[in-house]
Amino acid sequence: MRVFFMMFLASILSIHAAQAVEPIVVLSYGDIRGNSSTQDEYGAHPMRMDPDAFQTHQVVEAETLGHIMAQYYAGSGLNMKFVELAILQVNPKAFVRGNPNFLFAGKTLHLPSVNQIKALVTREKSTTRSSSHNGNQNEIFFFGG
Numbered sequence: 001m002r003v004f005f006m007m008f009l010a011s012i013l014s015i016h017a018a019q020a021v022e023p024i025v026v027l028s029y030g031d032i033r034g035n036s037s038t039q040d041e042y043g044a045h046p047m048r049m050d051p052d053a054f055q056t057h058q059v060v061e062a063e064t065l066g067h068i069m070a071q072y073y074a075g076s077g078l079n080m081k082f083v084e085l086a087i088l089q090v091n092p093k094a095f096v097r098g099n100p101n102f103l104f105a106g107k108t109l110h111l112p113s114v115n116q117i118k119a120l121v122t123r124e125k126s127t128t129r130s131s132s133h134n135g136n137q138n139e140i141f142f143f144g145g
Contacts, residue, residue: 047076051114059094061105072111085140086117 096102
């Protein structure tokens with residue numbers, strides 16, 4: 001019995017020693033006491049402060065949609081794929097054949113607000129009638145939970 005107990009203790013101690021070697025990850029969510037020196041990186045973004053705020057942007061030569069989105073939406077906390085689809089949706093004439101990789105230089109882009117993007121994502125199918133042949137052209141679909 002004593003041998004069994006000693007083996008049991010040795011196995012427990014070796015398990016705890018192995019666990020102590022693994023790194024500990026600590027996530028920081030800011031100062032919970034309200035210290036203003038630690039600021040939420042998303043909270044100060046203009047899109048977060050005013051969800052109806054939208055902007056316009058004049059496309060210059062050699063500029064990409066990724067550069068434009070990084071300039072206006074970086075730090076907003078928005079999913080960039082939804083932002084890309086929303087910009088494409090509200091500016092169809094600014095892109096070659098609806099391709100977000102090909103922008104026309106000189107076009108003025110309407111950069112939608114958070115509420116406009118939300119409306120595009122949550123819009124009911126019956127309220128959006130497309131003049132195109134497949135009916136899904138003017139909708140942004142969200143799959144997932």
